[in-house]
Amino acid sequence: MDVTTDNSEFSYLPAQAGTLSVPVPPVERLTLPLPDGRTVSALRYGTDAPRVTLLHGAGLNAHTWDTTVLALGQPTLAIDLAGHGDSSWRTDADYTPRTLAADVVAALEAWTDVPQLIVGQSLGGLTGAAVAAARPELVQELIIVDITPGIDVSAGPAALREFYAGPTDFATRAELVDRAMALGFGGTKAETERGVFLNTRVRDDGRVEWKHHFAHLAAHALAAHDAGTAAAPSLLHETGWDDLAGVVAPVTLVRAVRGFVQEADAEEFQRRLPEARVTAIDATHNVQETGPVELAALIRASLTAASGL
Structure with a gap:
């Protein structure tokens, strides 16, 4: 495992922290070689072992969580999903949640030592569900941000x-x-x-x-x-209900009021997972960027409840 720091990628953090009136935590870039020759990359914030792992949406990267992490103020791991950020592209172009989950599991095994509160936005939310279903011992709780199975956010505007x-x-x-x-x-x-x-x-x-x-x-x-040779495929199309049905950890769905999950989608989610919690934040689809303080407060409350404090 290689640990490297590129100061340029962290050059925006002081200004973001200043806006929130919080300190800049220690942060480093992690790189993990995988058996097939690819690598998975992540950002680790803080010096203690992470309790929270963050999974971004399609087309984003670990830095999309920077402001949320600053507002949270807890040791955190933010992973670049395969094909994103500093993680390797897949030659088979398979970026479905169950495939992405395998890299996340490898990262959790390498970089965490306690079950994680996994927060996944969009594609990251479905990936988090796949991780929690396949490896329940790695996941303390799952927070899914503005996605439910079947919604194709890649269609977009x-x-x-x-x-x-x-x-x-x-x-x-x-x-x-x-x-x-x-x-x-x-x-x-x-x-x-x-x-x-x-x-x-x-x-x-x-x-x-x-x-x-x-x-x-x-x-x-x-x-x-x-050119008329092929249809343009969806880049994000996965049902995921089976994965969610297999999650034993507590599950929360965060609906972005100005995002992609509509009230009917949230109601369907609640019907299928009656034990899950459903809440809303006034933000756009990328809640971690347009509602970071509110999202951080929700994550902090979950950590406090899990600690019994």
Whole structure:
């Protein structure tokens, strides 16, 4: 296992912490070699063993949780799912939750020593359910953020599909920032610059490309569809009800009021899992970015309840 620190990727944390009036915790980049030659990467915040593990959604990376982690103030592990962030792409392009769960299990076995409160947003939520069903001894509790099985969030707004299905490489990050803002993404320019920096890399030829595999798959699928040779597939399509039925840990569904899970979806979730808790946060689909303080408070309350304090 290799532990490395790239100070540039943590350069945004002081400003984020300042906004919340909280200290910046120690943080490091972890890398775990896998038996098939790939690697899984993660961020570990704090010096004590993590009690919370965070799994991001499609097209994102571990840094999407930065503000939530700062607000939480607890030792935390945020994993880059396969094909995202600094984790390896899969040659078979299989990014379904049960496949992703295998890497998460390897990471938990390597980097945690107590059952985790797993918080998974979107694709990460379905992946968390697959982990909890397959390896219940690793999971203390599961919080699923703005996803239920059957909802295809990759369909998304037309502008989002255009954004990821456009060019897969760019001359500069500034070009990508301008494109994102022109299509209405990213909030302020500073927020957009942060998001683009943390989700892109510079290739050997000097061109800038997305770190996550999904953008490249989307572009290829759209080209095939336009050529009439294939339909553009969904990048996120998994039922997952069987996994949820097999989870023995407590389960909470967080519905983003301005997100993808509608009240009817939450009611269906409650009907299928009557013991689960369902709550709502006034945020968009990426609750960890648009409602981080509220989400952190929910996670903290779960940790306190689990500790019996």
